[in-house]
Structure formats: structure tokens, C-alpha cells
Amino acid sequence: MDPTQLLLQAGVGDWEFVWRQRQFFVDGTWLAVKLTFFSMLLGFVVGLPAGVVEAYGGRYSKGVVRPLGVVVRGTPILVIISLTYFAFGVSPAFVAATLALGVRSAAYQSQIFRGAIESVESGQMEAARAVGLSKLDAIRHVVLPQALRRSVPGFQNEFTIVLKDTSIAYAIGVAELLKRSYDLFSIQTTAALEVFLAASLIYFVLTFTVNRGIEQLHDRVAIPGGNQ
């Protein structure tokens, strides 16, 4: 079958099918959004302390956190999700997916924060200590406020990655957007193109809007005089 025939085949009937099933898409999108939100949250809660440890930790704490991070970052998310659900038996699938995506995100967010912390000049920490602040207070009140602002671009990138990775939760049967699309495709196989294109479009709109949103946020919290 030649390309023109293919386009003709993607007739109104199949787009109509997509429109009629829009609730499916809405449900799947909502699930994807929830997955992304909770995974990012878990990633932040675990990743920020991990990043601080990697930047400031002693030999032993670093000796634990670093290799752990390397292993998690070197394992495909598909394997992490499968381990969480099938091997460790975390249930239901939504929780397993959130846990898996969260752990992966934590490993990557720790790198974002570590890099941002290291980019804050050491003179800031010195001045804080010279005034008499304890190391912990110095990190909390001087280094982190600056580091967090510098983490925004990396965070933006990570968000896009996590949102797209939610599609892999398909592997353990989570009814997120891509799985719903696949299910629709199995109902009406001629609508394959329309269904997957529609899903892709939704993902694209999501990443696009959130990226622009984060950029706005970045401008708002910027330190006057530059973030560099």
C-alpha cells in the first residue's frame, strides 16, 4: 500500500473515533499528570538531601550515596519499574510506578542539585562560616537558596523526562495515556495513526506548557543582577 493510500485511509472515520473516545484520553492524561507530580515530589524529597550529601558529605556518606546513584542512573526505567512491581511486589501498579519513577528521578535530581551547589562560589560558604554560622545553617541560609534558583533549568528538563517516562508505566498495566491509546488501537486497528498521534499531541502540549510555565517562574525568582 503506497503512502497516498495511507493518508486517504486515515479518513474522517478514524478521527471521529478518536473524538468519540476522548474521555479515554482525558482519563489517561490525568493519570499521567498525577504520576508525574508524585514522582517528581518523591524525587525532590529524596534527591535534594542526596545532592547535599554528595556535595558536602564525608567519605562514608558519599561512599554510599554516590555508587547508589550510579547504579540507579545506569538501570533502564523499564527494569526499575519491573523490579518494583514484579520482584518486590509493590501494589497497586500506580504506586509501584510512582515509586520507580520517583527513585529514578531522585537519582537524577541529586545530580542537578549537586551541580548547582557546586556552582555557588566557595567564598559564599566561607563568608557564612566566618560570621559564625554553623555548617548546616550556612548550607540552609546561604548556599541552598542560591543553588535552588540555579537548579531551575535542570529541573525543567527533568520534568519533561519524567512526564514522557510515565508512558513506560504501560509495562505494568497502569492505565495512563499511552496504554489507553494502545487499548483503543486494539479496538480499532485502522485508527492506529490517529490514536497515537493524538496521544503524542497531548504529551507535546503538556511538556510545552509546563516548560513555558517554569521559564516564567525562573524569571520571577531570579536574583536581581543575575543568576550566573
Next chain:
Amino acid sequence: MTDPLLDVDDVHQSYGEETVLEGISFEMERQDVKVLVGPSGSGKSTMLRCINRLTDIDDGDISLDGDSIYDLDVNDLRRQVGMVFQDFNLFAHLTALENVTLGLKRVLDYGEREAVEKAAWQLEAVGLREQADSYPAELSGGQKQRVGIARALAMDPKLMLFDEPTSALDPELIGEVLEVMRELADEGMTMLVVTHEMGFAKQAATDVLFLDDGKLVEQGPPEQLFENPEHDRTAAFLSRLTKLHGGQ
């Protein structure tokens, strides 16, 4: 007999294989203003950083008001010793006022209102009342350094350490900072200053200490060192320096 405010006793410090400080000993009484001079790499900055334990000594001892600095809690020590940096190191994400209130609130446990009041007063004392709400990036070099001084002074330290406070400034901005330092000396603050500004040394210093290659070569009142030094090295270095930075 009371202890000297600062007693540096036979201090040695090394960085890896390299000896940075070798057998440095001197004392400072209250209200003394001592200036540390010497060629680059002679260990002057390291000496300052040893006093507030930003760097650790390898041998010897340093005492503040009779207590070894290694017997005191390190944050306690740093409350009593103020430091002004060559690169200012102002907290980039805080306004000038907030730079000063941070230490007051977190280290001295001041309440919000008292902290702001004290900080505002301190900034006014260095001539920066209008700049209280500006961020460091919006200030000139001289203004930044004066905020640095205010930040250190607000903690009511017993001793102020100045690490080449004007070296990073454009020539026309050096004057405003030196003036603040002179006033401080007049008011009786005990100061240990590393600088090349010989004019300041001649006018305000009680003693000048010449460091070379990690060793304290000579110390004495400015007139003695400038006009009648004991060592040739001292004479050579100071005359070179006066040509570049002298007379202000």
C-alpha cells in the same frame, strides 16, 4: 597581668608538601592595629585564616583572650573574630541589609526588629544607609566591601581580620574603604590587616609585620620598619611597595 587579646605562638602550617607558615609568633593587645606585609605567597592570608580556623594549623597555638582557639567552639570563635574578604563574598541572594541581619538572627539570636535596627545603624556607620535594600550585584566594589565590613562589625567582634580588603577594587574606590578602616582604628577596634596600602600602614598601624617565605622576618612600629629596618629584605620589599602603593 591580663592575657593579650591575640597570642600567636610558634605557628606552623603546611599545604601538602609545601610549608606555608614556619614558626610565626606575635601578640596583639586590645586596640592594636597591626599590618601584615610581604610578597605574594609569603603566607599572610593563610595566617589570617588560621586565626578564625578557616584553615587549620599543624603546630603551635593561637589564643584569643587567653583561650586556645582549639578549645573554643568554632562558631563561638567566629562570633568574636570578624573577617573581611578580598573578594567581598557578599551573600548574592540577599540585600545589603539582609547580609548584615543574617548573622544577627541566626548566630546571635536577635529578633527581627532588633536585627533590622542594628543592621541599619551599622550600614549607616559605613555610609550606606541608602543602599540597604540593594542587592550585591547592584553595588559598586567599594560599596560591596563596606557592606562586608558592616556585616563583620555587626557581630561586635573583639578582633577584625582584613584580608587584602582593597586589592579587588578600582583605584578610585579604594579611598572610601580605607577611610572606614581608619575610622574604625580611631574608635579603638583591634585590627589585623593584610594589605599593600602603605599609606594606611604609616597612618594607622601600631606595628608592621613583614612576612617572607612563611617566616616572620621583622616586626616593629611603622617608622622603624620604613626608615630603619633591621633586615635588607625588609628594606628592599618596602621600598618597592611604597613606590607602587605608598603615600595616601
Next chain:
Amino acid sequence: MSRNTQRLVRDGVLAAFWLWFSARLLNDWFGGVFVPQGQPFFDPEPVAAAATAVREAATGLGVVGTPVGWVASALDSASFAMTYLPDLAAGAWLTVVLTTLGILFGLVLAVPLAAARVYGRVTHWVALAFIELIRGTPLLAQLFVLYFALPLAGWIGAVPFVGSGVVPPQAVWVAVLGFTINSAAYQAEYIRGSIEGVDTGQLTAARAVGLSQLDGIRYVVLPQALRIAIPSWTNELVYLVKYSSLASFITVTELFYAVEEAAYSNYRFLDLFLLAAVVYVLLVVSATTTMEWVRRRVAIPGVGGSAGGRGPA
């Protein structure tokens, strides 16, 4: 463990892995050079026997024997893993193929894309749209579109030799295409970023000396840009190694597929997925180690911030 010892251990482990991997593949491709095709190099039987013996000792010791019990479990997992290693090696081979082809073809496509993005007028918008769309949608969705929505699999399958002998079946080619397109979009951005990371004064100076625009780019800008891009390429390589696992969704029998199949037949999910993780981590660390070596070989002080120095003292 000191830095140097860490490196030695890492290099030792990687060398052992690749030695085994190559020997395994060679053996199975040429119909059983060392051992019969598909049979593990090292007999798992003794290890399994050891596992049972240790476990008996553990139960004998009671509570004190719990750590001994762990050793028994580890031996048990090990003997189990040994039986499946030949299958996993075949899968890992496809992973390597998918990754290398994906990144190489992706580079070929990325260069004109980056050029259009930086220098084009109309083409700038086309390239930008393509890059944004590919980067803004999941790789898995892209694979689904290529495999299920388009008749590509059918077309490729119709090509002679596909699927027979050494030539991989059509699903693999569809996957390669998917990875190529995806990687090209990312690589184009990395290339663009690294070209823009070279100070414009460099090209100006080159022109001032008399070089043409093209020569200026070729001899002055590109050598610097390519070094700046090394960390990004390392990232891309690691990404492809890991996300090649998605090809299992479109029936490609790469490493994850092989592990899944084995796991569903004996339900030993933990052992097998952990083994999969180990192999992936080995592949990833191989990639990063190689790129690190490349970086050091081509490093120039002050260029790309990667030469270990920090610029003028």
C-alpha cells in the same frame, strides 16, 4: 577505597565482562567453538550444589546462621543466573546494535538538522518544529507510531534477506529508525549548543586571517565545538543503552525482552531483573568509561572546560 583502586576495580570488572561477552557471542555465532551452542561456559551444577549445602549448614546453625543463609541465597541466584547467561548475551548483543546504529545514524541526520537550525531561513523553522516535536513526545509513542501506525514493518519485511541468517528481522530495523530519529533531534540540539558555545571571536579572528567561512568553521569552530559536546554525547549514549529496552515493546528480542521471557517462564523476577540491571549498568559504565578516555585523549587546556585544568592560573 582510594580513587585509583576504584578505577582499577572498575576497569578489571569491565574487561572481564567484555571478555565473557565476546567469547559468548563468538561461541554461539560459529556454532559452538568452546562449548555447545547455548550452553553456559561454566557449569552451574556445582554452584547449585554448593548453594544447597550452605543452606543446610545455615538451618543447622539456627538463628546464627541467617547471614550464612544469605550466602546460600546468593549462590542459588548465581547458579540460576548462569543458566540464563547465554540467552541474555544474545539479547545484549541486540542492545549494543540498537545503541550503536541509533547514535551513528542519528549523528548523520543531526548534522544537517543542526545546520538548518543555526543557518537556515525557512529550513530553520522546519528543523525547529521537528526537533521540538520529537523531544516533546515519548520515545515509546514514537516507536508505536512507526511500528503499528505506519506500514513500515511490512515494507521492510518484504525486503529480501531481512529476518534470515545474520540480518535482523524487520522489527529491529523499525526500532533503529525510531532511535535514529529520536537521537537525531537531541544530537542536533547538542551540536547547536556546542557550536554556540564557541566564542564568536574565534570565527572572526579566523576570517581576519583570511580563512573562508567554511574553512573557519571546519578548522577553528568545529574542533572546539566537538570537544565541548563530549559530555552531551556521553549522555546520549547512556540514554540509548537504557532506552533500547523499549524496543521490547515492538517485539525486538533485545536484553529486556530476553529477561522478561525468562522471568515469565520461571517467575524468578527478582533474580532475573537484578541480573538485567547488572548487565545494563555494565554496559552504561563501559560507555561512560570509553567516552572519558576519548575526552582525555582529545583534551586541550582551556577548551570545553574538560582538560582537567581551570584555565590560566
